[in-house]
Amino acid sequence: xxxxxxxxxxxxxxxxxxxxxxxxxxxxxxxxxxxxxxxxxxxxxxxxxxxxxxxxxxxxxxxxxxxxxxxxxxxxxxxxxxxxxxxxxxxxxxxxxxxxxxxxxxxxxxxxxxxxxxxxxxxxxxxxxxxxxxxxxxxxxxxxxxxxxxxxxxxxxxxxxxxxxxxxxxxxxxxxxxxxxxxxxxxxxxxxxxxxxxxxxxxxxxxxxxxxxxxxxxxxxxxxxxxxxxxxxxxxxxxxxxxxxxxxxxxxxxxxxxxxxxxxxxxxxxxxxxxxxxxxxxxxxxxxxxxxxxxxxxxxxxxxxxxx
Numbered sequence: 001x002x003x004x005x006x007x008x009x010x011x012x013x014x015x016x017x018x019x020x021x022x023x024x025x026x027x028x029x030x031x032x033x034x035x036x037x038x039x040x041x042x043x044x045x046x047x048x049x050x051x052x053x054x055x056x057x058x059x060x061x062x063x064x065x066x067x068x069x070x071x072x073x074x075x076x077x078x079x080x081x082x083x084x085x086x087x088x089x090x091x092x093x094x095x096x097x098x099x100x101x102x103x104x105x106x107x108x109x110x111x112x113x114x115x116x117x118x119x120x121x122x123x124x125x126x127x128x129x130x131x132x133x134x135x136x137x138x139x140x141x142x143x144x145x146x147x148x149x150x151x152x153x154x155x156x157x158x159x160x161x162x163x164x165x166x167x168x169x170x171x172x173x174x175x176x177x178x179x180x181x182x183x184x185x186x187x188x189x190x191x192x193x194x195x196x197x198x199x200x201x202x203x204x205x206x207x208x209x210x211x212x213x214x215x216x217x218x219x220x221x222x223x224x225x226x227x228x229x230x231x232x233x234x235x236x237x238x239x240x241x242x243x244x245x246x247x248x249x250x251x252x253x254x255x256x257x258x259x260x261x262x263x264x265x266x267x268x269x270x271x272x273x274x275x276x277x278x279x280x281x282x283x284x285x286x287x288x289x290x291x292x293x294x295x296x297x298x299x300x301x302x303x304x305x306x307x308x
Contacts, residue, residue, distance in 0.1 A: 040282020
């Protein structure tokens, strides 16, 4: 994959009895198909950083995340792809899991730090690296470069949509989409689903980037207990939707987003004849830390075993 590699992210239309009943059209932007590991918004948020590194002849990418971070895995895979050395400060105790093992396999050097030290990322970076030879990439790829990269999601669309749904962690992808629809003078309402408690900060953060949020609707009640937390109704919904559509989603991001979308439709908050686009932001390795939660749901373990 060169930096100019033409990505594959089709728009796939979805059929579902609830959508038919409500006379609503739903399509999914399949960013999960961009790459097996540098998937979804992760590639979009990393691309400009990597291009910048190549221009400056910097070969060390330093980033941050939790032990199950899709961003860390994407950064590690991108480093191997583009011949960069990658380093990650991992929040919390020294642990081993499938995601971190994949990071190591791609050549990433992991530095575990306690949660107090992790709060000052710039201090951690400066205590280990030189800014002239290493690039700081914030947790989740949060940056102006990430926002610009995520604008391309909208730029690739050939149709307009009344509503756009996406999961939100740092809010970077949401900021990019809002910026792009403003530039294109689209009337779409952007529904962001924070996947952690207290997601109200996302609107202010986007405004602080200088991006208009008049078309933003922030749905803060679909976190299911907090980041990476689940409840039986969420797991059952994910299981049902995978079997109905054949599209893999996971409990941390895309599962919560799709649950919110269908719940908003069910409640009648989305008008009949609406045309919805859901952004599949990838991150399917999120299933690896949660598949045991599906033990009481038929066949989900078999789905997970065949993912990779």
